Amino acid sequence: MIDKSKEKKILCVGAGYVGGPTMAVIASKCPGYTVTVVDIDQKKINGWNSDSLPIYEPGLLETVKKVRGKNLFFSTDIAKEIDACGIIFVSVNTPTKTFGEGAGRAADLQFWEKTARSIIEHSNDDKIVIEKSTLPVRTAEAMHRILQSNSKGLNFDIISNPEFLAEGTAIKDLENPDRVLIGSMDSDSGRKAAAKIAEIYGSWVKKDKILLTNVWSSELSKLVSNAMLAQRISSINSISALCEKTDADVDEVAKAVGMDSRIGPKFLKAGVGFGGSCFKKDILNLVYLCEFYGLNEVAEYWQKVVDVNEFQERRFVLNMIAKMFNTVAGKKIAIFGFAFKADTGDTRESPAIYVAKKLIEEKAELSIHDPEALKNAKIDLKDCNGKISYYRDYLDCVKGVHAVAILTEWNCFKDYDYEKIFSLMEKPPFIFDGRNIVDRKKLFRIGFNVSSIGKTFLTNLDKHN
Ligand code: NAD
Ligand code: UGA
Numbered sequence: 001m002i003d004k005s006k007e008k009k010i011l012c013v014g015a016g017y018v019g020g021p022t023m024a025v026i027a028s029k030c031p032g033y034t035v036t037v038v039d040i041d042q043k044k045i046n047g048w049n050s051d052s053l054p055i056y057e058p059g060l061l062e063t064v065k066k067v068r069g070k071n072l073f074f075s076t077d078i079a080k081e082i083d084a085c086g087i088i089f090v091s092v093n094t095p096t097k098t099f100g101e102g103a104g105r106a107a108d109l110q111f112w113e114k115t116a117r118s119i120i121e122h123s124n125d126d127k128i129v130i131e132k133s134t135l136p137v138r139t140a141e142a143m144h145r146i147l148q149s150n151s152k153g154l155n156f157d158i159i160s161n162p163e164f165l166a167e168g169t170a171i172k173d174l175e176n177p178d179r180v181l182i183g184s185m186d187s188d189s190g191r192k193a194a195a196k197i198a199e200i201y202g203s204w205v206k207k208d209k210i211l212l213t214n215v216w217s218s219e220l221s222k223l224v225s226n227a228m229l230a231q232r233i234s235s236i237n238s239i240s241a242l243c244e245k246t247d248a249d250v251d252e253v254a255k256a257v258g259m260d261s262r263i264g265p266k267f268l269k270a271g272v273g274f275g276g277s278c279f280k281k282d283i284l285n286l287v288y289l290c291e292f293y294g295l296n297e298v299a300e301y302w303q304k305v306v307d308v309n310e311f312q313e314r315r316f317v318l319n320m321i322a323k324m325f326n327t328v329a330g331k332k333i334a335i336f337g338f339a340f341k342a343d344t345g346d347t348r349e350s351p352a353i354y355v356a357k358k359l360i361e362e363k364a365e366l367s368i369h370d371p372e373a374l375k376n377a378k379i380d381l382k383d384c385n386g387k388i389s390y391y392r393d394y395l396d397c398v399k400g401v402h403a404v405a406i407l408t409e410w411n412c413f414k415d416y417d418y419e420k421i422f423s424l425m426e427k428p429p430f431i432f433d434g435r436n437i438v439d440r441k442k443l444f445r446i447g448f449n450v451s452s453i454g455k456t457f458l459t460n461l462d463k464h465n
Contacts (some may be wrong), residue, residue: 003126007087009033009034009036009085009087010026010035010036010085010089010200011035011037011038011082011084011087011089012036012037012038012088012089012090013038013078013088013090013091013115014091014092014115014132014133015048016044016092016093017055017167017277018165019039019091020037020060021057021063021171021174022174023035023037023072023089024063024171025171026200028063028066029175030200031071033071035072036073036074037072037073038075038076038077040078041076045076048064048074051065055344056344056345058168058343059171060170063171082122082127083122086127087196087197089130089132089161090112090116090131090133091132092115093111093133094108094112094133095107095108095281096108096280096281096284102288104284105284106285107134107135109135109139112139113146116147120146120149120150120152123150123154128156129143129158129159130197131159131162134226134278135160136219136223136285136288137223138216139219140183140216143158157184157189157193158215159194159215160182160215160222161180162219162222164177164225167340167344167346168342168344177209179210180201180209180210181211181213181221182197182198182212183216184212184215185215186214198212222282223285223286226278227286227305229279230280230309232266232268233271233274233309234274234304234306234312236268236270237273237308240453243454243455244454248454249455250453250454250455251454253454254270269436270453271312271351271409271435271436271453272434272453273309273312273313275340275341275351275353276340276341276346280309280349283302283305287299312351314354314358316351316405316453317354317355317358319432320403320432320451324430328359328363328403329362330363330364331365331401331402331426332364332402333359333365333367333404333405334366334401334404335355335366335367335368335405336369336370336394336405336407337369337370337373337413337435338352338380338408339372339373339376340352342409342410343410344372344373346373347373347380350380351407352408353380355407355434356368356380356384360384360385360386365386366387366388367390367398368390368397369391369393369397371410378390395421395424398421400424403430406431406435408435409435414438418442419446422448428449428461429447429449430448431448431451433451433452434453436452438450440452440458
């Protein structure tokens, strides 16, 4: 049983894309609770304590400002806060392992285990420990063993409460989630702990959206949700390749297919490929787990979702090279969008990284423009030997370029002055729309050669002959 005086004290270990926004929303919806977010990264914590937050997310700064210093606090004093709080969310990163057994596929749980060990070290009473990070199924078992091995006779209840927010819409998703999943161990103490977590979310989420399950179902549901979302994208992307061969239009196909209410319209937007820190990592993790349990056919099935994504990225660059007369060497190419999706500065696993590196390998010069992600783009490409420049202004970015490649679905790209862009570019000018967001017919009329995903090539080249 957690200490009564600590029942309304929440700690979150990990002040990243999940920890920061999630705790800001919990603090704003639950004024009766005190919420503290801790991290080992002092710079990040300084950012959370300032008006220049470490991540960009629409509506985040407003939410943080409403509660920061009242019932939301950011700190690096992990030891003190572990002791002070009864409820501990852990949302540290769980990247793909880069070393040893399972390298390139299994989840690297070292940050989680370190956190579990500091919880043991600094706790002086019972706690509820919540898996907020995405973890392989049955991690709770290992974590429970580690926590229960404490020599102080303390009880730790472990709860799985995976996060389903998407970047760019985090605040909206947190305020109005499709569901909140709370998995607990099959014991009295486990069920009581789950009820306490459900009570927190119950402050703003309707009861029928709060799902109480066993801990393994909860852990696995998170991996499967991401795998299924990514699977839909790979499915439509695979069809986009066929559309390009057959003169079908992938957006028309997606609309027709998605109008079947059994299929539904969401996550059927073809593009240059999915990015983000989680889809690939979580699917590879699922693949690894299936192999571990000897389910090789199941593993191969999910591996294909990642393979098709890589095929789509590669296809995009090869198409650029082919359309630009089989060489981009010495040509200047503008990249519009480096973030892995719109409304975020996050570039983790962004298809833009692959596209940029491949173009540099082919000896193209790059000028990169993104409303929020230039800082991260510079970090991602710091080891590239090639000419790369970065622009906040899109008109500066396109001066003298042979082609523009659109790699992120930023809304603002739709409204840019393409007549002006046309006038600033080398001729013949190409647009490669990796997100199918611009009005391609209008661009074609201006004089561009427009290559979109899963659509016929609109070319003015014949007219110049
Ligand atoms: P992140 O890298 O943005 O944040 C993780 C933070 O944990 C970092 O700031 C890091 O410094 C901190 N950290 C690591 N070890 C620590 C320790 N021992 N003590 C204190 N702090 C420590 O990661 P993220 O994107 O927030 O993802 C966190 C987890 O949530 C992952 O498992 C991810 O799969 C999952 N998830 C992410 C998203 C998303 O949109 N990014 C959505 C749902 C779930
Ligand atoms: C995804 C899930 O949507 C969240 O539910 C989950 O919590 C999160 O992963 C996670 O676990 O990290 P996120 O990666 O932030 O969220 O963003 P998405 O909107 O899912 O987009 C992922 C990628 O797929 C982006 O590159 C996006 O451009 C691409 N995408 C998305 C498409 O190419 N087509 C689509 O139809 C939708």
